[in-house]
Amino acid sequence: MTKILVLGGGYTGVAAAIRTARGTRRTGGKVTLVNASPRFTERLRLHQTAAGESLPDHSLDEVLAGTGVVFVRGRVAELDPGRHEVRLDDGRVLGYDKLIYALGTLTDASVPGVTEHAYTYADHEQAVRLAERLDALDTGTVIVAGGGLTGVESAAELAEARPRLRVVLLTRGRPGAMMGDRARAYLDAALDRLGVEVRTGADIAKVLPGAVELAGGELIHSDVTLWTTGTRGLPVAARSGLALDARDRIVVDSALRSVSHPDVYAVGDAAAVGLPFGVLHGTCQGGIPTGLHAADSLAATLRGRKPKPFRFGYVHQPISLGRGDAVIQFTRPDDSPRRWYLKGRAAVRYKETVSSSPFPTFRLLKRGLVPVGMFALTAGRG
Structure with missing residues (x-):
């Protein structure tokens, strides 16, 4: 049995956990997802919550049902990649053989006050x-x-x-x-x-x-x-001894493994992913593909195969402008703007399609029907 921990129950962590559980089922993988809250939070819609809109409430137990992933509620206090251990704030210690770090980032609060x-x-x-x-x-x-x-x-x-x-x-x-x-x-x-x-x-x-x-x-x-200005990696990453960049994100190789501790994979906002056009910036559009690719890399490693390098290109920059308006800037793979854009109701329909509820995607993942490449074309950006 290979003990696999996934830290973080957001879009990227949940996608990684489901994909990992399915991909390692035949090689004896036991996947545990750790998250501080029992709730699955749609972070792309927190501005709607702030504006007073009531959104559906989903539990992680509900999201993970039928996947074989074990959910542990707890806040990560320390990560010791040398000892292959994670300590939670209530004192529990979880050991692992492989770990996927999907804890995201925090708002940069370096400005006084x-x-x-x-x-x-x-x-x-x-x-x-x-x-x-x-x-x-x-x-x-x-x-x-x-x-x-x-x-x-x-x-x-x-x-x-x-x-x-x-x-x-x-x-x-x-x-x-x-x-x-x-x-x-x-x-x-x-x-x-x-x-x-x-x-x-x-x-x-x-x-x-x-x-x-x-x-x-x-x-x-x-x-x-x-x-809402800027983000940094969590203090737990800064204290871990993992190789980090200037914003405390975990530096990874092309398989999304830590360059200093290859049993740790980092995904989403928490990872410094180098691509030909620069470092991937933290959005749902790029985040979920990293979670799926890390899961596939880990599964390939357990089967004794060489992981494929991560490939990604941006497609669009969707921005909501209230509930009834939006603008979509289509982009080149390096995220620079193309000539084409959408506006108004057409842009609203487009954005609601590409960045609506992730649960249909999770259901497809449970059935093994979502390839990594799909997200380079369809994932939204909040």
């Missing part, structure tokens, strides 16, 4: 707390820090769902800076229509209880601050 005074999308519970705080405001200002995809979607969703509130998007560059000119112009117009105040060139130096302070000393009043 973020931890104490800002909300992040750390988990479903924090998104719920943000929604409750916004419910308590009759009027007021919400600052969304960060002009990336998460920041833009959050600002649009909050402005549409809570029109009584003033929503200010603070960003160093332009929102949607990676998109082509026409798609970006549509995005700008949509934010303007929703009443989102966009302030570019904003370098936030500090988050205060009722304001944010810019690098020049200017204070901008804020009743609620949502922080």
Whole structure:
């Protein structure tokens, strides 16, 4: 029997666990998935939860039913790849022969005051707390820090769902800076229509209880601050002794094995995956394929075969602009924009198709019907 641990029960971890269980069934694999919450959280939709939308609740036991994967609820406190052990915060120790690390990343809270005074999308519970705080405001200002995809979607969703509130998007560059000119112009117009105040060139130096302070000393009043700028690997990865990059992501080879400890595979946001066009950035579009590829690499290794190298190319950049609008920028494999884009209702239908509930995909995985390559063409980006 080969003891295989999968750490993390998000999109990538669940996909990896199901695929690994199926792929190692004949070689004696016993797969255990560890996650701090019994709930499966659709992280791509946390901005909807923050805006007050009630989403379906799914347990990991339900998601994993019939796969042979054992679910253990617990928060990972320490990872010791030298001893092949994982310690949970309640003191339990789990041993492993092979491990898939899918714990993701945390919002980079290196700016003073973020931890104490800002909300992040750390988990479903924090998104719920943000929604409750916004419910308590009759009027007021919400600052969304960060002009990336998460920041833009959050600002649009909050402005549409809570029109009584003033929503200010603070960003160093332009929102949607990676998109082509026409798609970006549509995005700008949509934010303007929703009443989102966009302030570019904003370098936030500090988050205060009722304001944010810019690098020049200017204070901008804020009743609620949502922080969406940048991510880092978890402290447990930094303490593990694994080889990491500058953002504390686990550096992996072409089979997605740690370059320092090859019995550890890293996937999703937590992995620094080198590709010809650069390091893969953390999105669902790239995350699930890494989980499936790591599962296949691990299964191949247990059968005495050489794993295939990971291949991936981006297809699109879908961005929701509230519930009734969206813009889709189609891309080259290196994520640079092509000429084509979708907007409006057509873009909404497209995005809901490619980044809707993952459960149909999980059901296909249980039956062994989803090849890795499928996700390079269909996975969404939140």
